[in-house]
Amino acid sequence: MMSDFESRVLELVSNIPEGKVSTYSGVARALGEPRSYRAVGNVLANNPLLGEVLCHRVVRSDGSIGGYIEGREEKMRLLVEEGVEVRNGKVNLEEHMFDFSEV
DNA sequence: CCTGGGGCAGCCG
């Protein structure tokens, strides 16, 4: 059973289009709880819907990849595959940051 | 680059 917080996070993340990324704190802000960024990481870490809801489009606020259940390498590979520029293990947030207000 | 402290939902005993 998913908690309310959990489903809200996953719903939001599922809105990030291919080629775009967001950050953990960005998701938290979009939820209206800017300090819950760590809890957001928690939800994705236990993401029971890996494969259904893509959580690889969420990275750290400084652009570094962050963690991933199947490894950072895999996360980075998926991003590059979608056309996101990754340089020295960091995503170009300026260029690919997704604005949730667009939804 | 690496700490240390802050922060928070969820899980488990």
Add this chain to the structure above:
DNA sequence: ACGGCTGCCCCAG
């Protein structure tokens, strides 16, 4: 209900 972890974090130093 309660307290103590844990974790795909953040930010200042």
